[in-house]
Amino acid sequence: MMSTPIRTRATAALWTWLLPLLPCPAQEPSAPGDVEPPQVEAPALQVSAGHLSLTIEQALILALQNDIGLSIEEVAGDVARLEARGSWGAFDWLFAANATVTDSEEEASSQLSGADVLTFNTQFVSLDLTRALQTGGTFAVHFDRTNSETNNTFILENPFTSDGVRASFTQPLLRGFGSEVATAPQQQAELVYRQAQERRRQVAHDLLLRVSDAYWNLVLARQQLSVAESSRELAAEQLERDRRVNEAGLNTDVEVLQAEAQLALREEARLQALLNVRTADDLLKLQLFPGKDRESWDTRLEPVTPLPEPASVEAPSDTDWSHMLAVALENRGDLRQARLGIELAEVRLRQAVSQRRAQLDLQVVASSGGFSGQASEAFEEAFSYEFPTYTIGLVFSVPLGNRTARYAERAARAQVRSATLLVEQAESLAASEVRDARRQLAHQAQAVAAAATSLAASRRQLEAEQARNREGISTNFQVLQFQDQFVQAAQRENSARASFMQAKARWLAVQGILGD
The missing domain is CATH 1.20.1600.10 (Outer membrane efflux proteins (OEP))
Structure with a gap:
């Protein structure tokens, strides 16, 4: 069995390799010209006995201030600006939580089942943090805890707590690769x-x-x-x-x-x-x-x-x-x-070219679990990676014929x-x-x-x-x-x-x- 210091060094080495792949928090790049329309100063008007004297300059300023069509375009510009800023929310962290309580009974299937009728009372909770990356990949952190109590006499700890922690990183290598595609x-x-x-x-x-x-x-x-x-x-x-x-x-x-x-x-x-x-x-x-x-x-x-x-x-x-x-x-x-x-049109073309490629994703997962009759011990055991599991792999898929993507690229x-x-x-x-x-x-x-x-x-x-x-x-x-x-x-x-x-x-x- 791998000793605790060696496991700790291995875990640290994995995180040292993963962390550089994670970009800083996504900023909202300011669109070129992202400034408010210039405000025109209201002209000093001379109204006397129902007559309004106007220079050509004053008339132009009044029109800019009062025109309905121009106001409509200003509102449309505000809508587009807010939508552009909001689009960067695709790279915000996503938090998800799940909690369940299960109470069940089942008939013993053998003399080694620990009881004639097995009863289980289980509380489960899971927490997830997921974030899409501007490289096209995804980084996720997962934690789950299971508290269970049973009448099974063969269980080592009763009640017991089982904790699990997992960090995963997925990066497309062909379809969807690169910031130009991810931020399209x-x-x-x-x-x-x-x-x-x-x-x-x-x-x-x-x-x-x-x-x-x-x-x-x-x-x-x-x-x-x-x-x-x-x-x-x-x-x-x-x-x-x-x-x-x-x-x-x-x-x-x-x-x-x-x-x-x-x-x-x-x-x-x-x-x-x-x-x-x-x-x-x-x-x-x-x-x-x-x-x-x-x-x-x-x-x-x-x-x-x-x-x-x-x-x-x-x-x-x-x-x-x-x-x-x-x-x-x-x-x-x-x-x-x-x-x-x-x-x-060129941005859409880059998207279409990327979508035509085969899917080849790199997946890296580091997980660990903890089991104990004490919740604190199970938590410490899981996060210290005392019993780690490391997985690295490739996922490949390609649509045969690929007509949808092929014609989409031609259209682009x-x-x-x-x-x-x-x-x-x-x-x-x-x-x-x-x-x-x-x-x-x-x-x-x-x-x-x-x-x-x-x-x-x-x-x-x-x-x-x-x-x-x-x-x-x-x-x-x-x-x-x-x-x-x-x-x-x-x-x-x-x-x-x-x-x-x-x-x-x-x-x-x-x-x-x-x-x-």
Whole structure:
């Protein structure tokens, strides 16, 4: 029989070999970008008599604070973050306990049974600690105790206690081997969280672009209303002048009728421009104050950021669109999500490849038992490994045909290819949008300059024609024609400036840096 010191050294040697295989307690790796969304400071708003004055910056901040769609994405991001953190609980210790009490009788089967009718009263309890390891293996510690009392006269100790202790380690060597496979669910959860972050960022960029468009549409509508009101005043002045001339007998009633008809048309245009202002006002409020609060909907918005002066409008200085594309490829949320989709598919592929392999598991078990009429002696005997048992072995199994795993691997490879194609498609779309956005911005800058030149020429033409009309060398019809041309030129100039600001916002948006 092995002496106690030798058994103790053997047990210590076994634990010395096993312990390095056990990793430290699993930590929750922080997913890249695991930070709270930046908090935007509430803008100082000026509300007076039901009117709210807003700069473009204040409008953008309000939208980020109040948008329901963005709030939904933030909640979805929180859900993904918590699920990613919780997935690491797969490597927490698992505690299990079992307790039973058994009272039984059985008829003696021989004269050596110890009694004619054997009675047993047994209390059993077991405790288990199990933990999955990031190497793919499992470590478990087991302890059980049996307290038994019987009328069997051949039992050495009655009542007696039997204790058992066992430590076991199982490590896959083929299927399920390695941390990349064992932590695949956690990697997937973190990638899903990162995708949720990028989706929120993309939703925020889309929101800022919509708010920017709505803001400049409202500015444009108010500018066009101002033009319509000015043109109506011009028509009213012309009508008053024609009436005075007619009263003096220097023109005909036809010219007065022309002026009256022109005034009616200008009034119609003014009413349409007023309707456009109210419509644009509501569309902007839809982005800033979603909901059904009556006070918010009844508030009139007054944009205070003006359209740029023509002299300040410049075309983009960077003539190399490839630089813009490089910025877009790095920053666009849709591209980041697509690339994370490739990583997600690759993680699933590694899982599928591992599942196709045969099962070959290494098992190491060290156990010991103790038996005594005293519970403390049985416990000490078991944990001192006075009577140890050591087992080391391999478990092998392989499914014949293995069709499920084989086709699952092929499907996973196809998913990687699909995710790669989606990235290529998104990059192609990004290149097209970048080129178009830069082309549109350059065009709108040129359109502003052309519209400003046209407006200046129309103004000079109108002033000259009005002077000729006062001298009696021009007809009323010609003056009204030049007034129409001037109004149209003013409207085109306003539209060009508003379109330039919208093109500038889109130029930033297609690069993925709007609001950053």
